[in-house]
Amino acid sequence: MARPTQDVTDAELQVLQALWDRSRATIRDLTEALYPDEGTSGYATVQKLLERLEQKDCVVRDRSEGPPHWFQATVNRDALIGRRLQAVAESLCGGSLVPLLSHLVQQSQPLSASDRKTLESLIARLEQERDQP
Amino acid sequence: MARPTQDVTDAELQVLQALWDRSRATIRDLTEALYPDEGTSGYATVQKLLERLEQKDCVVRDRSEGPPHWFQATVNRDALIGRRLQAVAESLCGGSLVPLLSHLVQQSQPLSASDRKTLESLIARLEQERDQP
DNA sequence: TTCTCCCTAAGACGTAATGTCTGAGTTTAG
DNA sequence: CTAAACTCAGACATTACGTCTTAGGGAGAA
Numbered sequence: 001m002a003r004p005t006q007d008v009t010d011a012e013l014q015v016l017q018a019l020w021d022r023s024r025a026t027i028r029d030l031t032e033a034l035y036p037d038e039g040t041s042g043y044a045t046v047q048k049l050l051e052r053l054e055q056k057d058c059v060v061r062d063r064s065e066g067p068p069h070w071f072q073a074t075v076n077r078d079a080l081i082g083r084r085l086q087a088v089a090e091s092l093c094g095g096s097l098v099p100l101l102s103h104l105v106q107q108s109q110p111l112s113a114s115d116r117k118t119l120e121s122l123i124a125r126l127e128q129e130r131d132q133p
Numbered sequence: 134m135a136r137p138t139q140d141v142t143d144a145e146l147q148v149l150q151a152l153w154d155r156s157r158a159t160i161r162d163l164t165e166a167l168y169p170d171e172g173t174s175g176y177a178t179v180q181k182l183l184e185r186l187e188q189k190d191c192v193v194r195d196r197s198e199g200p201p202h203w204f205q206a207t208v209n210r211d212a213l214i215g216r217r218l219q220a221v222a223e224s225l226c227g228g229s230l231v232p233l234l235s236h237l238v239q240q241s242q243p244l245s246a247s248d249r250k251t252l253e254s255l256i257a258r259l260e261q262e263r264d265q266p
Numbered sequence: 267t268t269c270t271c272c273c274t275a276a277g278a279c280g281t282a283a284t285g286t287c288t289g290a291g292t293t294t295a296g
Numbered sequence: 297c298t299a300a301a302c303t304c305a306g307a308c309a310t311t312a313c314g315t316c317t318t319a320g321g322g323a324g325a326a
Contacts, residue, residue, distance in 0.1 A: 011315095045315055047273095047275085048313095051276095077225055081221065104230055143285095173288085175287095181286080181287090200303075201302060272321105275321100276319090277317085277318085277319105282313085283310100287306105287307080288305105288308095291302100296299085
């Protein structure tokens with residue numbers, strides 16, 4: 001039975017973000033990035049967070065090049081966004097993503113110029129798709 | 134200092150959903166809806182969940198009509214959607230909602246006919262707004 | 267060969283959140 | 297007066313979380 005997709009905690013996300021900034025990294029690499037002045041305790045914290053991310057299928061560990069092990073993220077930012085949006089949809093909207101989309105489009109907060117440009121290009125693309133059944 | 138907006142737990146959400154289905158309710162009403170065969174322990178669970186929802190400013194308690202107290206939700210489904218979307222944006226996108234919108238529009242899962250119609254009317258509305266600077 | 271450093275593995279720890287449950291006191295209706 | 301309903305407050309067990317310690321292995325340098 002497939003394990004339910006799981007969320008990640010804030011500290012785990014910090015680790016993932018550091019992995020997204022590199023194609024792969026060692027525990028030492030991540031510790032230097034995230035816990036620069038913490039010595040062995042920072043190292044162990046990163047170890048524990050990577051262990052939990054492994055269990056959540058969010059990273060893979062490559063032992064083949066001997067110590068140190070190398071780690072890569074197996075989930076990217078967009079996939080996490082998707083998981084979290086799906087979780088909101090399942091929790092509040094019976095699984096439908098449309099209320100989320102509706103909410104985002106109708107929000108009262110004005111968009112920045114660059115955000116609006118991104119949205120306009122998305123709308124144009126969607127209309128293009130709509131005109132080709 | 135304003136309390137940071139808080140999320141609600143699954144059990145708290147069950148209580149809110151029962152309140153959304155009624156304009157207002159008593160603890161007994163909610164217990165009969167959510168914990169129909171649990172006796173005093175179900176009653177106490179609803180009490181505790183309402184207490185925590187009060188602390189999170191998600192419900193108000195009206196004591197003015199004497200026992201029993203009456204409860205109303207002060208947050209609706211759309212407001213909770215907004216809070217959760219904002220939390221996803223802050224956690225993964227530096228606060229910007231556009232990546233969430235982009236993700237929702239680009240998802241590969243086909244929309245149902247009614248969902249697509251909703252989306253089309255939203256796009257039309259947005260374009261209308263765009264043509265009126 | 268020994269020592270030091272780096273690394274892995276495993277668990278402990280304290281705190282907070284969560285859902286559930288018990289007990290005591292108050293109020294109201296019969 | 298009694299019983300039922302209600303309120304108030306806390307206890308409890310479990311889980312999650314971030315941090316930290318300890319022990320052992322491996323490799324390189326002295």
